[in-house]
Amino acid sequence: MDLLEGIYSRRSVRQYTSQPVDKALLLEIIEAGTWAPSGLNNQPWRFVIIQDPIWRYNLAQLTQYNQIIETASACIAVFVDKNSMYNDIKDYQAMGACLQNMLLAAHALGLGAVWLGEILKSSSDVRALLELPKDLELMAIIAVGYPDVQNQVSNRKELAEVLLKEF
Amino acid sequence: MDLLEGIYSRRSVRQYTSQPVDKALLLEIIEAGTWAPSGLNNQPWRFVIIQDPIWRYNLAQLTQYNQIIETASACIAVFVDKNSMYNDIKDYQAMGACLQNMLLAAHALGLGAVWLGEILKSSSDVRALLELPKDLELMAIIAVGYPDVQNQVSNRKELAEVLLKEF
Numbered sequence: 001m002d003l004l005e006g007i008y009s010r011r012s013v014r015q016y017t018s019q020p021v022d023k024a025l026l027l028e029i030i031e032a033g034t035w036a037p038s039g040l041n042n043q044p045w046r047f048v049i050i051q052d053p054i055w056r057y058n059l060a061q062l063t064q065y066n067q068i069i070e071t072a073s074a075c076i077a078v079f080v081d082k083n084s085m086y087n088d089i090k091d092y093q094a095m096g097a098c099l100q101n102m103l104l105a106a107h108a109l110g111l112g113a114v115w116l117g118e119i120l121k122s123s124s125d126v127r128a129l130l131e132l133p134k135d136l137e138l139m140a141i142i143a144v145g146y147p148d149v150q151n152q153v154s155n156r157k158e159l160a161e162v163l164l165k166e167f
Numbered sequence: 168m169d170l171l172e173g174i175y176s177r178r179s180v181r182q183y184t185s186q187p188v189d190k191a192l193l194l195e196i197i198e199a200g201t202w203a204p205s206g207l208n209n210q211p212w213r214f215v216i217i218q219d220p221i222w223r224y225n226l227a228q229l230t231q232y233n234q235i236i237e238t239a240s241a242c243i244a245v246f247v248d249k250n251s252m253y254n255d256i257k258d259y260q261a262m263g264a265c266l267q268n269m270l271l272a273a274h275a276l277g278l279g280a281v282w283l284g285e286i287l288k289s290s291s292d293v294r295a296l297l298e299l300p301k302d303l304e305l306m307a308i309i310a311v312g313y314p315d316v317q318n319q320v321s322n323r324k325e326l327a328e329v330l331l332k333e334f
Contacts, residue, residue, distance in 0.1 A: 003173040003275040007199045007268050030330060032174045034323045036267055039284050043324050048332045055334040079331075089259050090284050093306065096263025100203055101174050104271075108170040117206050117257050130332060139260065156201045157210050163197060164246075165215045165297060167222040 001108040010103060011152040013112025014068050016145025021073040025109050026051075026144065030076065032105030036097035044084035044091050045098045045139075048077040048130055058129055059141070062122035068114060072143035076102070077126065079136040095139045102142055112147030115140050168275040177270060178319040180279025181235050183312025188240040192276050193218075193311065197243065199272030205261035211251035212265045212306075215244040215297055225296055226308070229289035235281060239310035243269070244293065246303040262306045269309055279314030282307050 030047050038044060050056055051074045059075065060066035069075055078099060085091040099115055106113035119126065123138040197214050205211060217223055218241045226242065227233035236242055245266060252258040266282055273280035286293065290305040 001170045003168045003170045003271060004195070004199065006170040007202050007272065010202070012204060027326060027330075028171070031326060032171065034326070034329060035174050035177070036263075037179060037270065037282055041321075043329070045329060047330045048334070049330070050334045052334050087284075089287070089306075092256050092259035093263030093266065093284075096203075096260030096265075097267035098263075099260065100264035100267045103204065104170060105174065115204055117254075117260075120256070130334070132331065136331075139256075154208075159194060159198060159201070162201060162210070162212060163194075163214045163216065164299065164303075167215070167217045167219045167297070 006104055006107055010107040011154055012114040013147045013149065014114050015148040016072050016112060017148050019073065019146045021111060021144055021146070025111065026074055026076065028109060029102050029105045029144065033098040033102040036094060036101045038094035039090040040086060042084050042086060044080045045095060046079040046081050046136060048079070050075040050077060059126065062125050062129070063116065063119035065116055065118060068116065068143050069141070071145070073145040076142045076144065077130065078139045078142065079132070080139050082135045082137055099140055099142065106144055111144055113142050113144045115142055173271055173274055177274040178321055179281040180314045180316065181281050182315040183239050183279060184315050186240065186313045188278060188311055188313070192278065193241055193243065195276060196269050196272045196311065200265040200269040203261060203264035203268045206257040207253060209251050209253060211247045211258050212262060213246045213248050213303060215246070215299070217242040217244060226293065229292050229296070230283065230286035232283055232285060235283065235310050236308070238312070240312040243309045243311065244297065245306045245309065246299070247306050249302045249304055266307055266309065273311055278311055280309050280311045282309055
């Protein structure tokens with residue numbers, strides 16, 4: 001898939017077929033995430049793969065978007081390692097860059113994915129469920145599966161609205 | 168350029184030839200940035216293009232990386248609009264996703280770019296220089312030019328170090 005075309009055609013995919021996603025593809029998505037830039041190259045990202053239906057069911061109870069997590073073939077929980085952080089804003093930005101790489105990689109691999117942020121309200125419950133230490137802070141969950149819906153429409157502001165000045 | 172290949176081969180480029188960068192390419196980089204996902208699709212990103220050498224010189228005085236800004240053909244200052252924000256962590260993540268799209272787009276267009284974050288220490292001076300209101304918070308400056316150095320090496324942690332668990 002062409003890079004620019006991929007950036008423009010990527011959509012949040014929330015409905016999936018029952019086809020399972022190969023583990024190798026999930027690892028490729030994570031690998032792509034790790035090639036994001038980070039301040040001082042601190043690479044603060046950490047990942048947990050959740051494929052088992054019972055674990056996904058338990059995770060799903062912690063968000064109003066339970067159906068997405070239950071029907072996606074896999075979820076990747078993305079954490080920031082607080083011990084690796086050096087600047088909150090820059091580290092959260094790096095995590096966003098990592099998440100975007102993951103979404104683009106999923107798209108390039110013919111998968112559909114969505115960045116779930118609402119579940120951050122249950123951050124500590126997610127951490128407890130996955131038996132992770134407190135120095136890991138949940139950043140998002142990415143749900144992944146083969147898309148059941150294509151050609152979704154999305155919209156963006158006109159360039160003139162966001163390009164404020166030119167010198 | 169292939170999407171996955173682009174993610175893996177992108178590097179921070181800090182040395183540029185004197186070849187100017189067409190305005191159309193800068194607009195394409197910004198357009199790519201706007202196609203990042205954002206929570207509630209709030210699209211909090213705003214952009215300022217700085218090409219004029221005198222303006223770049225003045226901007227360069229606000230960072231220790233002055234030489235990058237002075238030798239890059241163009242800079243794009245990226246701000247978050249505080250009035251559009253709804254959740255600090257999620258909005259900073261969205262800004263990181265936007266910045267990553269911009270870096271990938273520059274790479275796909277044959278340009279070299281680098282995400283400059285150190286200049287955030289001079290955020291209010293940058294805002295004053297560019298005569299922007301206080302509701303815009305500087306997120307980063309992206310320097311763009313034709314790369315003078317190729318095949319830069321970078322490194323990442325092994326997957327086993329960042330993939331903590333699998334369920």
